[in-house]
Amino acid sequence: MKIIQASCMAALTLCLAGVARAYDLETVGDPDITGFSARRLERMTSWFKEHSEKGDPSGFVVGIARGGKLAYLKPTGFADHDRKIPMRPDSIFRIGSMSKQITSVATMMLVDEGKLELDAPVAKYLPELRDMQVVKTDPATGDAIVDAFPLNLEPAKRAMTIRDLLRNTSGLVYAQPYFADPGFGNTAIHVLYGARAPFRRDKPIASFVANLGTLPLLHQPGEVWEYSIGYDVLGRVIEVVSGESFDQFLQSRLFAPLHMVDTGFSVPADKLDRLVAVPGAQPAPLSDGDVGRPQTFFSGGGGIVSTVPDFLRFCQMLLNGGELDGARILKPETVRLMTTNSLPPDMHLAGHEAGPAYGTGWGLGFAIRTNPDFSFIPGAVGSFNWQGSWGTFFSVDPVEKLILVMMTQRQQYEDNGLYFNAIRRLSYAALKVPEAPAPPASGPSNTAALTDYVGRYDFGGSASSLDRQVLVADGKGWTGLESVVAETGGLRVIKPAEAGPAARAGVTAGDLITAIGDKSTGGLTLEAAFGRISGPVNAPIKLKIIRGKQSDPLVVAFAREAVPAHSVQLRVRVADGKLVVEATGGWSILDFDKGQPTSVAVRSKDEFYVESGDHTRIAFVRDAAGKVNGAVLNPGPWEQRGALAQ
Incomplete structure (x- = not known):
C-alpha cells in the first residue's frame, strides 16, 4: 500500500510539473532558485574533472534541470583525448540503449493517434512475425531447454503484442556474440539469433525483421521479462504504420518539434568536429558506433546519437506530461502509463537490473523505481531512467521535478556503474535542506562530555534522504558474483x-x-x-x-554476506576542545567533505550544527542505557539516520 500511494503521488506530481520554456533549458540559472547548494554542486565538477584527468573516460558532459530550469551544465575533459579536443556542452555522443526511450515515445505517439493498437499482435503490422514458435521448457525446472539442437519447439500460447515489445516480454532476446555483455544471456538461442538475424548496418530494418521471422522465441509472450531487440522491431512497426522511414518519422514528428537539433542516427559532416571519440580501438565500419556516415539500419534499440542539451529537452517533455514549448508530443495519461511499472509481482525475470531484487520495475520503455528504500534508479518511487552501453545515463524524478543527464563515451559494455552512481549521489546530495531556526546553545561544553560522541557512523548507501539506498533488503545475502x-x-x-x-x-x-x-x-x-x-x-x-x-x-x-554499503560514513572526534566531523566513506555528505574535518558548534543537548556552509545539523541518538548509538543529520522530514559502527 505504501508503494502504491507513493506511485500515485509521483504520477500526480508529474501532471502538475511546471512547464519549461525554451530559454529555461538554455541558460544555467542561480542554484538557489533551483534549490541547489552551489558549493555542493561544485563537488560534482571536481569529481568528474578528477576522473577526466585519469583519461578513461577522457571527458564528460553533465546536465541537471529542476522545476523546468537548467540548474547545471558542464563539460569536463576531452571529446578526443588523442587530439586534445576539449569537451563542449553540445558535444555529440552515441547514446546506445537510451535510444529505446525515444523509440517508445514514437510508438506511443501512433497509439495516441489511433493508428497503432497497444494490445494488437505484432503480426497485424508485420506478417513475417506471425505464428512464431517457442523453445520448450523443462517441466521440472521451468527453464527453457536450449542446450541441444535441433531445438524442441512448441506453438506460442498467444501472439506477442506491441505492449510486449515495449515492456520486454515478447519472448525475443538479444543476440550473441554481437552483445557480449554480462547482462544478456549467452545460451544457444542467443547465439542462434546472432547467426541468423545479425545487425547489418548496410541492410534496412525490414530485412532484419524478416530474418527474425525464421527464429523461435526463447519465452512464451507475456511470461518472462528479458531485455531484447523488441525496440528494433518497433522501429519497423513505426515505418509500416506511418508510411515513413523510421529516421524521417523521428526527425519530423519528434526531434524537430522538440528542437532536438543534434539528435539522429548519424552525424552530418558539418558536425563531425563535435562527435566524441571512443577511447581505444575505434568502432568498426558498419557497427552501431560508426555514426560518421549515413545509416541504412535505423536501430531503435541502440543506434541514436544526441547531446546532453537535446536529451534534457526530451526528458522535460516527459516531465511536463508530454508537452514542451507548445509542442504536444503525447497525452498526459500516456506518459503516466509509460512511466508506471507494468510488470506483475510474479513476472519471471531474466537478469539485467529489473525486478524486486533491484527495487525496479519496467513501464513501457522505461525502468521505474518501485522500492522506497532501494533501487538502481535515483529519487522517489515512480522515478524513471535508463542508460546506454557507451556510457550515457538519464533519470527523471517527478516528485522533485528533477532531471539528470550524464554522457561520456567508452567502449561498449565496460562497467559504467561508477559514473552512474556518481551522478545520482552527487546530484541529490547537492539539494538544499530547509534550515531550522537555531535555539540558544545549551549542551556539552567540556571535552570529557564530547567524547561520548566519538566514533564512526555509517549512513548506508544514501548521500541524500531523497535517494534512499538501504542496501540490505529482505535478508538477501551477497556473493560478489554480480557479472x-x-x-x-x-x-x-x-x-x-x-x-x-x-x-x-x-x-x-x-x-x-x-x-x-x-x-x-x-x-x-x-x-x-x-x-x-x-x-x-x-x-x-x-x-x-x-x-x-x-x-x-x-x-x-x-x-553469503550483507550487501556492502557504498560507504557514506562520518568520523566524529574531539580536537582542540571541539567536536570535529569528517566524511570518510565513498562520498561527501551535506556540509561534510571527504578528507576535510569540519568543527561543529553546540545547538542543544546532543545536537550540533555547522556554523558555515548550509548549516547542517547533527543530532546524536542514545539507547535505553543512555549510551550514544547513532546520529541523525538534519532531524525532520529530510533527515538521514546513521548507526554507530565503532
Missing part, C-alpha cells in the same frame, strides 16, 4: 566484485561454474542462475568450478 553469463556448460564469471566473498574465496574472472551446491548449472537461464546464487545473509554456498584447461573441478565454499 556472470549463462553458457551451455554453466555460468561464466566475467568479473567477481573486488574484495567480495567469492573473490576472497578464490573465484576469478573466466571461471566456469558448473554446479551450485549439488545442482548442475548447465543450460540455466540467467534468471534461474540468479535464483540459485541468492540466499540469506550468512548462508553457505558451494561452487564447482572449471578453470582454464583444467579437467578436474575446483570446489570453492564461502558464506
Whole structure:
C-alpha cells in the first residue's frame, strides 16, 4: 500500500510539473532558485574533472534541470583525448540503449493517434512475425531447454503484442556474440539469433525483421521479462504504420518539434568536429558506433546519437506530461502509463537490473523505481531512467521535478556503474535542506562530555534522504558474483566484485561454474542462475568450478554476506576542545567533505550544527542505557539516520 500511494503521488506530481520554456533549458540559472547548494554542486565538477584527468573516460558532459530550469551544465575533459579536443556542452555522443526511450515515445505517439493498437499482435503490422514458435521448457525446472539442437519447439500460447515489445516480454532476446555483455544471456538461442538475424548496418530494418521471422522465441509472450531487440522491431512497426522511414518519422514528428537539433542516427559532416571519440580501438565500419556516415539500419534499440542539451529537452517533455514549448508530443495519461511499472509481482525475470531484487520495475520503455528504500534508479518511487552501453545515463524524478543527464563515451559494455552512481549521489546530495531556526546553545561544553560522541557512523548507501539506498533488503545475502553469463556448460564469471566473498574465496574472472551446491548449472537461464546464487545473509554456498584447461573441478565454499554499503560514513572526534566531523566513506555528505574535518558548534543537548556552509545539523541518538548509538543529520522530514559502527 505504501508503494502504491507513493506511485500515485509521483504520477500526480508529474501532471502538475511546471512547464519549461525554451530559454529555461538554455541558460544555467542561480542554484538557489533551483534549490541547489552551489558549493555542493561544485563537488560534482571536481569529481568528474578528477576522473577526466585519469583519461578513461577522457571527458564528460553533465546536465541537471529542476522545476523546468537548467540548474547545471558542464563539460569536463576531452571529446578526443588523442587530439586534445576539449569537451563542449553540445558535444555529440552515441547514446546506445537510451535510444529505446525515444523509440517508445514514437510508438506511443501512433497509439495516441489511433493508428497503432497497444494490445494488437505484432503480426497485424508485420506478417513475417506471425505464428512464431517457442523453445520448450523443462517441466521440472521451468527453464527453457536450449542446450541441444535441433531445438524442441512448441506453438506460442498467444501472439506477442506491441505492449510486449515495449515492456520486454515478447519472448525475443538479444543476440550473441554481437552483445557480449554480462547482462544478456549467452545460451544457444542467443547465439542462434546472432547467426541468423545479425545487425547489418548496410541492410534496412525490414530485412532484419524478416530474418527474425525464421527464429523461435526463447519465452512464451507475456511470461518472462528479458531485455531484447523488441525496440528494433518497433522501429519497423513505426515505418509500416506511418508510411515513413523510421529516421524521417523521428526527425519530423519528434526531434524537430522538440528542437532536438543534434539528435539522429548519424552525424552530418558539418558536425563531425563535435562527435566524441571512443577511447581505444575505434568502432568498426558498419557497427552501431560508426555514426560518421549515413545509416541504412535505423536501430531503435541502440543506434541514436544526441547531446546532453537535446536529451534534457526530451526528458522535460516527459516531465511536463508530454508537452514542451507548445509542442504536444503525447497525452498526459500516456506518459503516466509509460512511466508506471507494468510488470506483475510474479513476472519471471531474466537478469539485467529489473525486478524486486533491484527495487525496479519496467513501464513501457522505461525502468521505474518501485522500492522506497532501494533501487538502481535515483529519487522517489515512480522515478524513471535508463542508460546506454557507451556510457550515457538519464533519470527523471517527478516528485522533485528533477532531471539528470550524464554522457561520456567508452567502449561498449565496460562497467559504467561508477559514473552512474556518481551522478545520482552527487546530484541529490547537492539539494538544499530547509534550515531550522537555531535555539540558544545549551549542551556539552567540556571535552570529557564530547567524547561520548566519538566514533564512526555509517549512513548506508544514501548521500541524500531523497535517494534512499538501504542496501540490505529482505535478508538477501551477497556473493560478489554480480557479472556472470549463462553458457551451455554453466555460468561464466566475467568479473567477481573486488574484495567480495567469492573473490576472497578464490573465484576469478573466466571461471566456469558448473554446479551450485549439488545442482548442475548447465543450460540455466540467467534468471534461474540468479535464483540459485541468492540466499540469506550468512548462508553457505558451494561452487564447482572449471578453470582454464583444467579437467578436474575446483570446489570453492564461502558464506553469503550483507550487501556492502557504498560507504557514506562520518568520523566524529574531539580536537582542540571541539567536536570535529569528517566524511570518510565513498562520498561527501551535506556540509561534510571527504578528507576535510569540519568543527561543529553546540545547538542543544546532543545536537550540533555547522556554523558555515548550509548549516547542517547533527543530532546524536542514545539507547535505553543512555549510551550514544547513532546520529541523525538534519532531524525532520529530510533527515538521514546513521548507526554507530565503532
